[in-house]
Every structure is written in structure tokens, then in C-alpha cells.
Amino acid sequence: MRVALFATCLGDTMFPAAPKATVQVLERLGCEVEFPAAQTCCGQMHTNTGYRKQAKSSVRTFVDAFADYDAVVAPSGSCVASVRHQHAMVADGDRTLSRAVERIAPHVHELSEFLVDVLGVTDVGAYFPHRVTYHPTCHSARLLRVGDRPLRLLRAVRSLELVELPAAEQCCGFGGTFALKNPDVSVAMGADKARHVRETGAEVLCAGDSSCLMHIGGLLSRQRSGVRVMHLAEILAATEGADR
């Protein structure tokens, strides 16, 4: 299957390990992965902060870059949710853009959705001998309803010990620019999340969004907790002999 990768602006610039791992997993499963170089960002940061007009440039580059693909995969529940729920809102009033958004949005998938629903795979052949806990990020859980798909994928990873995260469904407090607009509340929420992560005794905190991991990871790192944060794709890409 021919698949276009949406690396997301954050993945592209700050956390390339997640899109790289996504490529590895998809290729291992027989997909032909392309990276449309014209892509930039989904526009969520602008939309969610109230800069809807400024989000338009991102939405336009997005639909232009991915217009020719029937399957687009992104290692971010949040960005996919933005494509599905917000692009139409941003394009409102612009007929050409609205039509383009309507055409592409249903073809855009979050990684775990794509693996489980489109490819029909839960065992991606990964090996990761570590104690891992999983945080279901809000947009994956509540906007996309990915449900237990990521957990099913993780449970199929050989030698991985999955431990439950207390109060897993509570928001980590990242919230995009919320982290800057209300830093104190954001940190208070993140501190509880980090505490719960430490309570599990896990070596690795896994999630499907680099943005939330950046926030929780930033706290865990400041606390010198020794817990690593890894994107779901990175764990699914790990194989025997190439332990990450």
C-alpha cells in the first residue's frame, strides 16, 4: 500500500525519532512510504489559540501536500484530530479550501488506527524488553476514540512489560499554548501525571503524541526521575538486536 507520512511540525523539527520510527514500522509491514516534502503543520496551535485566520496557511499547505493520497498516516492523535475536526472550521467561507479539506480529511489516520483498522495488524513484530506505562493522550482518547488500539499493539510487543498508569485518562496539562498561557495550572497537572508515572515504576512512559511527551518528559527530566519518554512508534519500531 502506498502511504503518505505526515511527520507533523513538531515531529519534523523537534522529535524526528517518531516519524522515522513510523516509516520503519510501516515499511516493515510492506507499505510504500512517501514523504510529501511540501507539508508543514496541521494548524492546530493557531486554531486552538484563537488565531483562526493565521491557521489558514497551514491548512492550505496541508491539503496541497496530501491531495493525491488515499492514505495519510501521522504519529500524532492530536494533529489527526485537528485535521478531522478543525480544518473544516478553519476553511469555512472558502469554498475551494473546504472542498479540499472534505476530500482529504477521511483519509488521514493516526498511527494506531492505521495499523489496527486499515492494515489489520496488532503484532507488528517488535521486541522491547522494558517496563512500560502508557498515557492515552486526550485527543487520541476523546476526539479520535482510538480506544485500546495502542494497548493492543503494545501487548503484542515481545518482552514488553506493560504496567497500568493510575488516573491514566486525566489530561497531562500540556494543552498546546495552554502550557504557556496558564503555566502554573499546566505544571500542576503535569506534576500529578509525572507522579503517577513514577508510581508505576516504569522505565519508559509511552504515548501517541510527542507534544504531551515533551511536557511530561520535561517535568520528569527536571525531577531527574530517570524515566524515559518514548513515542508509541519508537517502541513499535524496536526489534531484537536493535534495542532502542
Place this chain on the structure above:
Amino acid sequence: MPAFPQAAKQQLANAQLRHNLADATSTIRRKRADVVGELDDWAQLREAGAAIKTHTLSNLDTYLEQFEAAVTAAGGTVHWARDAEEANRIVVDLVRATGEREVVKVKSMATQEIELNDALRAAGIDAWETDLAELIVQLGHDAPSHILVPAIHRNRAEIRDIFRREMGEVGTPAPDDLTDDPARLAEAARRHLREKFLRAKVAVSGANFAVAETGTLVVVESEGNGRMCLTLPETLISVVGIEKLVPRWEDLEVFLQLLPRSSTGERMNPYTSTWTGVTPGDGPQSFHVVLLDNGRTNALADEVGRQALRCIRCSACLNVCPVYERTGGHAYGSVYPGPIGAVLTPQLRGTTSEVDKALPYASSLCGACYDVCPVAINIPDLLVHLRTRVVEQDRGWRSTPVDVLMSLASWVFGDAKRLAAAQRVASWSRKVIGRKGTIGRLPPPLSRWTDARDAPAPAEESFRTWWERNRGGGAR
């Protein structure tokens, strides 16, 4: 009153408050989830609730007139109030006409919204709150911090101290040996309130619902104190927001299931009182409804925003909100705190003050509120909608650091070549600022990040560069 970010910071510093809130909200969340889970038609009930409210709001003029006619026919009087000032004047005049100098009150958000107690006091009339939690707030010279549990921020020991200190000042004192045992506290409140119930000739209430076809008002509560207010006095004045209407008596079937399960986590609320006009020889002989607009028609005019008027004030969204759980209600500077307050208040009051402008941003957009709302108000989308309003109204005369970053980012994201160039600068900056891939300190406004969190340094090589280097042929 400082805006949310600063007010929240003050509240966050109060460890006792955070503990009380986390305790209370997690208990009620669990109860709600349990009783909602019992119903296999919850989704349909929720849809029905939303649909009834949406229909009513789109035909509000008709239903309001129908309601007025029915109330009048049943021997009551309807008054129309455009804003808080008008509503307060109407109530003050009605109380004055009775010659009384005090009223008992059943908990009502609408009267808090218009600050009726202050208006009454200015007119020399004492207003006594009779809901237990509301009584605690009033005696503590405090403000409510939750829609349903106004004293959620107080624990039992604090309540005992308030009762001991304050009850004697305004009526029957608390016993000297009062402990913080809940039964003893309830007993003290009962004795204190009984004297007021038996003496008061005038009561002021709100209403949970108003039925257009019959002119009936409905109050649901847990303690029975409300029912005392609704039945004992000679004159009853109800202040009701115009969005409280439902068309038909049968519609209550839906809401009397949705409300208690969403609010207190009960299958049914202990007391449901309904009254229609006056009944000779039974209950209040003089009955008035003040129908309150106070910004509601402004909200109604907003296609996206109007869904906030579906709210039945169950407080489920507060109880699941991770932001509310940590800051409590006072930080919002609004009678309606939490997620619903963050979308309702800026619509009722407008978005000109710093407090009101900050409200739509008092959320991480996690979506938990939308999931639990029994009338399916899409609060996250509404927050985003109101943020757009705030940004667009401010544009042009004032540039915050965030504005500057946003415009720059918008330009960069408009073209992949610009993004690639920005990434090269970012990768290069890593050599200067990012030892070992982490940054401990960034300049303002990004210092708001690094004050408590490490930040990652930009990647040494962007994904895009890596791709070109490795799969150059495949890129387009």
C-alpha cells in the same frame, strides 16, 4: 479580581484547597460514572435532552409568551428583566410592597448572577441562604466555588469554626460543644434555619426548569430546605433565566433523569418540588416570576455560542475538569466556574475585561467536559470559538508576545521551504543552547515553559533532512 492565570496561581498555592477539591471531585466523578453506566439508553437520553433544549431555544419567544400566559392564568405574575439592575429592582420593590425586612432563599444561581443579596442589603432587607452549603458560604463571608456544592472548598473543621463563630451573630447560635461530626453540623444548621423558616413571610427562589405549557416551575434539591422556602412563606418570588424553559410537562421525564445522575450521582434527587401559580389556602398566596435576560439573548444570537444556553447546571463538567480540580471555582472570577463558566460567562458579560478575556483560555481542551455533559454542549469547540473572538477583537491595537510568535509561525508554516530554513536555524541553535539535548532555561515568554520543565533542544537533524539524505528519491 485578577485574571485566571494569576488567580489560579494563588489558589494552587493552597494545599488544603487542592486536597479538598481532589477528594470531593474524584468521589463524585466515580458516583456519576456508576449511575450513568447503569442506563443503557444514556446516549439517547442525552440526545433527547440536547434536542429539547435546542428546539426550545430556537422558539424561545413563543415559549416565553406561552409560559407567561399560563402563569398569569394560574394566578401568578410575570415580570421581565433585561439585566441585573432591572431584576434586582423588581425583587426589591416586591419585597418592599410586603412590608417585610427579610427573605429566605433557596439556592439559586440566577440570584447570585445578579448579586441580589447585595441589592437587598442595600435596601435594608436581609436575605438568608437556606441551602446548607450556601449557608456555610454566607456565614463564612465567602463566595461559592461550585455550582452544586458551593462550599466544596471547605472541610468539616472549617465549617465547625464558621458555625461557632457566625451563627449567633445572625440568629440561633451553634451549640458550644459543636464538633465536626457531620450529623452534629447538620443539626446545628437545622436549628439555625428552622427559626428563619418559621418567621419569614417572603421567599426568593430560582428554578431548574420552567414548563411553558403549564406555567409550572421546578426545583430539585437534596435537603428539603428548598421545599420549606417554597411552601411556608406567604409570598414567593422566583428569579429564572429565560433559558430554563422546556415546552411540555413530559419533557421533565428526560431532564429529571439526566440531572441527578449527572450532578450528584444519584438515580433520583431526594426532593423535586413543582408549583404552578397559587392555590387558595395552600402555600404562598402571592407568586411572582422574574424572567431574566442579562446577556442571554446576546448568547442566543451567536450561532456557535448559543449551545451554552442548553446547560442545566448539573456541574458534571466541573467535576471532571482537571483545571477546576486544581484551582477551584474562585479563580474563574465568575458565578459559573469551571468549563461551563469559561464559555457562558464571556457570552453573558462580553469579552472586554481582562478576566472575561482570559476565561476561554482556562482550559487545556482535554474534552472531558464534553464527554460528560448531559445535554452534549461541545465546550471545547466553544472555547476555541470564543478564543477566536478574543483574538480578533484585540487585533490591531495590541501585540502580545504570543501574537508575535503566532504571526511568525503562521508565515513559516505557509511554505515548506520557510519551515526547512527555520529548522536549519533551530538545529544550529542547538549547538549554542542545548547541551545534551535539553534546555533548562529559555527567554520570555518561553521561560513560562522552562521555569518548571526542561525543554528539548531542536533535533540535530530535522526529519525532512534525514529523509532527503536517506530516501531522497522518494520525496516529491
